[in-house]
Amino acid sequence: MEAIKIQTSSKQYEVFVGEGVRSEISTFLSSNFSDLTRILIITDETVGKLHMDKLAPLISQWEPAIFTAPGGEKAKTFEVFYEALSTALENRLDRKSLIIAFGGGAVGDLSGFVAASFMRGIPFIQVPTTILAHDSAVGGKVAINHPLGKNMIGAFHQPEAVFYDLELLHTLSKQEIRSGFAEVIKHALIYDNNFYKWLKSDIHRLDALSSRQLFESLTKGIQIKNEFVSKDERETGIRAYLNFGHTLGHAIESEMGYGNFTHGEAVMIGMVFALKLSREVAGLSFDIDEFVTWVQELGYQTEIPAHLSAERLLSKMKQDKKSSGGSVKFVLLEQIGKPKLQELSDDFLLNHIRNF
Numbered sequence: 227m228e229a230i231k232i233q234t235s236s237k238q239y240e241v242f243v244g245e246g247v248r249s250e251i252s253t254f255l256s257s258n259f260s261d262l263t264r265i266l267i268i269t270d271e272t273v274g275k276l277h278m279d280k281l282a283p284l285i286s287q288w289e290p291a292i293f294t295a296p297g298g299e300k301a302k303t304f305e306v307f308y309e310a311l312s313t314a315l316e317n318r319l320d321r322k323s324l325i326i327a328f329g330g331g332a333v334g335d336l337s338g339f340v341a342a343s344f345m346r347g348i349p350f351i352q353v354p355t356t357i358l359a360h361d362s363a364v365g366g367k368v369a370i371n372h373p374l375g376k377n378m379i380g381a382f383h384q385p386e387a388v389f390y391d392l393e394l395l396h397t398l399s400k401q402e403i404r405s406g407f408a409e410v411i412k413h414a415l416i417y418d419n420n421f422y423k424w425l426k427s428d429i430h431r432l433d434a435l436s437s438r439q440l441f442e443s444l445t446k447g448i449q450i451k452n453e454f455v456s457k458d459e460r461e462t463g464i465r466a467y468l469n470f471g472h473t474l475g476h477a478i479e480s481e482m483g484y485g486n487f488t489h490g491e492a493v494m495i496g497m498v499f500a501l502k503l504s505r506e507v508a509g510l511s512f513d514i515d516e517f518v519t520w521v522q523e524l525g526y527q528t529e530i531p532a533h534l535s536a537e538r539l540l541s542k543m544k545q546d547k548k549s550s551g552g553s554v555k556f557v558l559l560e561q562i563g564k565p566k567l568q569e570l571s572d573d574f575l576l577n578h579i580r581n582f
């Protein structure tokens with residue numbers, strides 16, 4: 227087991243990573259929350275069915291209440307948020323209660339926002355169950371979606387701890403593994419060329435990741451995420467670099483319809499696009515063809531789906547909450563591990579999307 231310390235300006239906490247780490251949760255709660263009144267576990271239908279029997283019995287002394295959200299982005303609606311708060315009130319949670327987020331990034335975002343809002347904020351812990359959640363469970367950004375935009379309603383609310391039990395990842399579909407692993411690759415590209423080289427030489431099949439590969443990729447990814455959030459918890463500066471590949475990625479995800487294309491798969495296309503722009507305008511020297519061959523071997527698509535309109539993608543990029551004043555800011559790489567933010571004109575982007 228590895229314990230990675232996350233240091234933000236508002237809070238310090240640990241991410242415990244390893245097979246079976248969920249067995250430490252009860253000791254953690256007893257030693258850190260001696261007057262804990264109630265626990266609400268928030269999960270989704272799939273994770274609840276597959277794994278609740280591996281979590282609830284471990285904390286049975288607190289007789290946890292369970293709220294089950296629908297799977298995927300459907301967990302992040304106002305209606306589900308409202309129902310989760312109602313469940314918390316019906317079960318008499320109070321200011322000394324705690325929420326456990328048990329699921330992927332969607333459940334983590336929902337649960338964290340419920341915890342941030344309930345009685346003006348109660349503690350929560352993350353028990354992530356997807357590869358993508360190595361990213362989303364760390365850093366304290368929590369949110370639900372508005373019909374007009376993803377993650378538009380939210381807060382910064384750091385968890386008390388993260389228990390990342392790799393045993394729970396074995397049931398993930400190939401598509402969800404790919405989605406999550408795109409964020410691991412992103413972390414390498416924006417921060418650590420050696421990590422990138424290791425990934426590229428060691429990982430050739432995402433459906434046959436060994437425990438060692440998974441452990442090393444995820445611990446390294448979490449450490450990199452910590453480097454950014456520890457210096458910029460509220461995204462006033464370098465935390466924005468974590469959006470590498472996301473500007474176009476979010477636009478593709480939204481144009482394809484949430485749930486039809488996973489987050490990470492869309493981000494991978496966004497990363498290939500951003501790498502090409504980086505080579506053209508940021509001086510990046512990098513073999514993009516070699517990169518594309520590798521990620522295609524891992525099962526990723528690297529082209530923008532042909533039926534998507536360049537104008538609509540641009541308009542979506544301009545709505546992104548990271549854009550400001552109507553212009554699109556892109557995260558580009560000067561070198562692997564050296565990101566920068568650059569404003570790009572509409573014409574330039576349209577042209578490059580059309581000729582991608």
Ligand code: NAD
Pocket residue numbers: 270271272273276297298299302329330331332333334335355356357358359361362363364365366367368377394395396397398399402405406489
């Ligand atoms: P998810 O939570 O929707 O999970 C994806 C699917 O996998 C769901 O259908 C879920 O039921 C299923 N699943 C989860 N764990 C499983 C398991 N162990 N076995 C089998 N199936 C399992 O999605 P995700 O990809 O983990 O996260 C995406 C969400 O994370 C998005 O809403 C995104 O906005 C958010 N996100 C947040 C941050 C942040 O900093 N807060 C960062 C990145 C992404």
